[in-house]
Amino acid sequence: MLWALPPVAVLALVFLYPLALVVQESLAPGAYAEVFASASFREALVTTVWLAVAATAGCLVLGFVLALVIAFVPFPGGKAVSKFIDVFLSFPSFLITLALLFVYGTVGMANGLWTDVTGAAEGPFHFLTTPWGVLLAEITYFTPFVMRPLLAAFSQIETAQLEVASSLGARPLRIVRQVILPEALPALAAGGSLVLVMCLNEFGIVLFTGAKGVTTLPMLVYGKAILESDYAAACVVAVVNVALSVGLYVLYRGVSRRAGA
Amino acid sequence: MLVHSRTGRWTAWAVLAVLFLPLFALPLLVILTASFSTHWSGAFPSGPTTAHYAAAVRGESLQALTTSLVTAVTASVVALTLGTWAALAAAALGKKGKRLLDALFMLPVAVPSVVVGLAVLVAFSKPPVLLNGTPWIVILAHTVLVTAFAHQSVSAAIRRLDPMYEQAAASLGARPSYVLFRVRLPLLLPSLTAAAGLCFALSMGELSATMMLYPPDWMPLPVLIFTATDRGSLFTGSALAVVLMAATLLALLAVSRIRTKASYR
Amino acid sequence: MTSGIRFDGVTVAYGSNTVLDSLDLTVEPGEVMALLGPSGSGKTTALRAVAGFVRPASGRVFIGDRDVTALPPYKRGIGMVVQQYALFPHLRVDANVAFGLKARKAPKDEIPGRVAEALEMTGMAAYARRYPRELSGGQQQRVAIARALAIRPHVLLLDEPLSALDAQLRSGMLAELARLHRELPDVSILYVTHDQVEALTLADRIAVMDKARLQDCGTPQDLYRRPRTEFTASFVGNANLLPVRVGTDGVTFAGADLKVPVPGAAPGSAATLCVRPHLVGLGDGPNLRGRIVEVQWRGSTHRLYVEVGGHRVKADVRELKETPALGTEVTLHFAPDDAVLLAAGVNDG
Incomplete structure (x- = not known):
């Protein structure tokens, strides 16, 4: 019992106490009313939530398909792909946006190809500075976070089970639906809620996009605090963001505990 | 095996190649290529050069790299100590206490990094602990952010540790402290090094909280990459990004070598 | 100090589930007592109560004349060998055997000699510099026994020590254990097993356990020829x-x-x-x-x-x-x- 005290004390000093100060600061008179009344806040809230939900859905679908192929249609180099995913996870998210700037930016690969081929003055790809650009980057970056628990879950499925199913005449799609999907559901739920929380909190991707039209809650916190020095407003937005993601995170822990992850 | 026919298998692989390569391999490849180029306004880059790298390893860039390395190493060491300590203490607690402690230490994962930055900024910009404007405020925020991951991976490793080793040691007359240092920690070493690698990588790439906190004389690499791309120097930014990735990979590689050695002992 | 183990009305319960019900049993100094019973009969719980890994709800456990009921495991001075051997994978064989001596702060100059002696006794001297994973199951077993014997315990607890070995190795190790006991006549051995052959071969007396209770206790011949209960009759022999x-x-x-x-x-x-x-x-x-x-x-x-x-x-x-x-x-x-x-x-x- 006593041994637990020092780390808890340190955590309290460097994390819990600062967090409490944020809550305290957000309670400045009129701060909540002012922030909630502002259009930029409501817009940021909506953008944040729909981006996170859409990105999560995209990650789940893409992650499931990719993990399925990697796990059950073995090919030489499959191990390398899994390794690559681990490495990919250790890189910061903004690298994806940086890369997308070269691929889909106004003077990037895709537009360059288009102008070369069609002779047009300008390429058709301008979505990078819109929410769609952020969505593409988030799906790209967070899909591996879904794939990892899925690959772990798939490795638990016995090949014998699949062989029995196919010897009984089940076609691959049927096996996926009736054998693999039920086994994968806990991992999907756990990975999906983790990605949802991480998307709600994502900052680097949005910052690098440089899109003025895309403001999420974390961006708003940064803007209010650093650019406008309006700490009370920043703290209000922060409290809302924390409530949103911690609430979801509690859900995620519940789900992953039930999944035994 | 799920797909038995040859065509079926090739189709599956084609799907994998079409989805996987452009999405995950291409971005890294593009950054790598761009870092060696001066121009990219068509399908392919042009003007091969190593000038960006020459710039990336001196002056401001070199300073940013060392800043990042020092920050990451310090934060990882502190976070690993703190996270391991908490995980070990939690394992000794009852079910309820363990849950509470685990939840407390996992909280920083759920709180947005930007908010962690804001909180640290609000708390340590005034006495009694005035850290704003010093490197310590960046290191502190990084530590808070990565401690959760250290705690999580060490907790998982402790759960997997078979209690029979501790019991064998106790039956041989080893007191709890002796068991901790001679049996449990050595057995946890592979997981500890893995956790260290994770913490290091996360800290190296940390941007959100850092953007809120960094003083002018302690600018980590991700911030420099952002300022470079923000003023339009995408190619310089790419070279810096490659340096960042390389430094992270080297550290991970070193850690995994220690790890195989530790688990082989 | 006399060796020997005494259970005095030892009851162990997890919640409302009684896993050991008021066990009274004495293992004489130098005696080999087998605790024989099916899984869930409470035999391993009894052994773990001697080792100190379970705390009795009531009753006392004595080692020699010492009441050890409230003592932590590391103060009990017992040797223990478990089914999975629990050799420390990060230590070489000699360091594994020396572990208990170092933990108990034995004089530094004595340690190498006692390690060599224990390895000699179990025929593992040639493997001192190996790591556990470089050894076969039978060899790991011998190292585990050497590690337990190196601290010269008065009481040796063996928890299904042979059940991870294949049949042939098992009968070899059985003979080996019998020889070891002849070489160490003062050590009391509590031997938990579900295998009647092991119990009949090795034990001076057998305590038959079932459903958390002691059913019968006597010499192997006694139990085999004159069982007192149907359970004993069917569990010890056909x-x-x-x-x-x-x-x-x-x-x-x-x-x-x-x-x-x-x-x-x-x-x-x-x-x-x-x-x-x-x-x-x-x-x-x-x-x-x-x-x-x-x-x-x-x-x-x-x-x-x-x-x-x-x-x-x-x-x-x-x-x-x-x-x-x-x-x-x-x-x-x-x-x-x-x-x-x-x-x-x-x-x-």
């Missing part, structure tokens, strides 16, 4: 357990009168007659007539299942030249002294 009615100078089974000793049993009462299959032979006495319903060839013997009045009686007879046909009518006999009368319904498992 047994025919025949439902009989007691007469004045014998019993009635399936309508046949059998002349067997009936010490103290009330005439007319129901009882169980225990006869070992290998003591049942084919004869021509008039009494136990039945029909062969199954024959199993077991190399040196034939196991016959003979149906007598609706009951199957097992008989192990020397290998027959010709395998008897099913349905053949035979007569069974056994010597009256080879039958043991058990009170019916007591501990009938």
